[in-house]
Amino acid sequence: MDLLRFITAGSVDDGKSTLIGRLLYDSKSIMIDHLEAIEKQTKNREDGEIDLALLTDGLRAEREQGITIDVAYKYFSTPKRKFIIADAPGHIQYTRNMVTGASNSELIIILIDARKGVIEQTRRHSIIASLLNITHVVVAVNKMDLVDYSQDVYNNILIDYSTLAKQLGIKEVTYIPISALNGDNIVDQSTHLPWYEGDTLLNHLENVSISDGINLTKSRFPVQYVVRPQTEELHDYRGYAGKIISGIYKVGDTITVLPSGVKSSVSRIELGGNEVAEAFAPQSIILHLADDVDVSRGDVIVNDKDLPQVEQELEVLLCWMDSKPLAAGKKYLLQINSTRVRSVIKDIAYKLNVNTLEKERNIESAGLNDIVKATIKTAIPIAFDSYKNLRVNGGAILIDETSNVTVGACMIQ
Missing domain, CATH: 3.40.50.300 (P-loop containing nucleotide triphosphate hydrolases)
Structure with missing residues (x-):
């Protein structure tokens, strides 16, 4: 159902x-x-x-x-x-x-x-x-x-x-x-x-x-946890646990780990404790790669056929949710799926009038409930899609570093 x-x-x-x-x-x-x-x-x-x-x-x-x-x-x-x-x-x-x-x-x-x-x-x-x-x-x-x-x-x-x-x-x-x-x-x-x-x-x-609502063509697998039991029975076991947010993964597929760009292939897929030949969104799986590559939480394993963007600057439509105003130069944590990085607001292009769709320029700050177009620069490159093309990998949140409160919702352009 x-x-x-x-x-x-x-x-x-x-x-x-x-x-x-x-x-x-x-x-x-x-x-x-x-x-x-x-x-x-x-x-x-x-x-x-x-x-x-x-x-x-x-x-x-x-x-x-x-x-x-x-x-x-x-x-x-x-x-x-x-x-x-x-x-x-x-x-x-x-x-x-x-x-x-x-x-x-x-x-x-x-x-x-x-x-x-x-x-x-x-x-x-x-x-x-x-x-x-x-x-x-x-x-x-x-x-x-x-x-x-x-x-x-x-x-x-x-x-x-x-x-x-x-x-x-x-x-x-x-x-x-x-x-x-x-x-x-x-x-x-x-x-x-x-x-x-x-x-x-x-x-x-x-x-x-x-x-x-489920995209089965663009394969995106954000890694949530690296499974390394290091027991006698599973001494060499290394799996990458997470939820397939879009696309299909099959044993033998050539993949790229982002943002590093390292390539490998899928050697095994575990679903519910059983090995399967393929898995698809929105299933939660453990993925095994053929090579011992550096993969950690926040990395995105993607199929080579349709790669997302990997950038340090994002243009976003941002709904501000905090009583403290948003302004250029302020620093926040940006999270997209399991990826969390430090970021800074580079500039605010305009505020969107949600009654008329008019763009109000020369905005120095945004207040509670405002929707603005902004540019965010991240400390390291991140993998993303535009919100319009792939919603599950195009939405992000801004988090206040001191209070850990979510202060903004972003739709990446």
């Missing part, structure tokens, strides 16, 4: 948490004791209905304010597929949280309030989705019950968003009219929307193709 990671996004009070609660509730993915606890917390509501948003809004501040602050992850499954949902905040000041939640997502559900249509936050979240190269976009037009399930209202929103999607280069968009509160078109087909002939939201999530 495969796994779909998706994120919900939208403006405040668009019903993201209620939507996820409805998905969990109607698909019977809630533990009885959890459901009883939610029922007790909402027993004083006038309508007597349980507040499904409380299934994701777990922080006390979230419940008091009726908003989502942190990214909440929920897990559920159906007979067809497993799911991990990231419920991202809608507030502008939590842009970094949305970027964090979306960075590993293959699909995004953008909620639009049927009464308000396409607004600034819709544009903001759609722009972030395009920057993060999320290929599957679902536009869920929520609160259709508050506009009398009007087809005209839905069609006008579809026309408006289609224009925005074209501007951003978003190619695959699915539109679904829903009411998260009442459960219309979430799990079961709604009788209130006879004019809509498409899938329900859950049906779409179960059947959307996500195979394009």
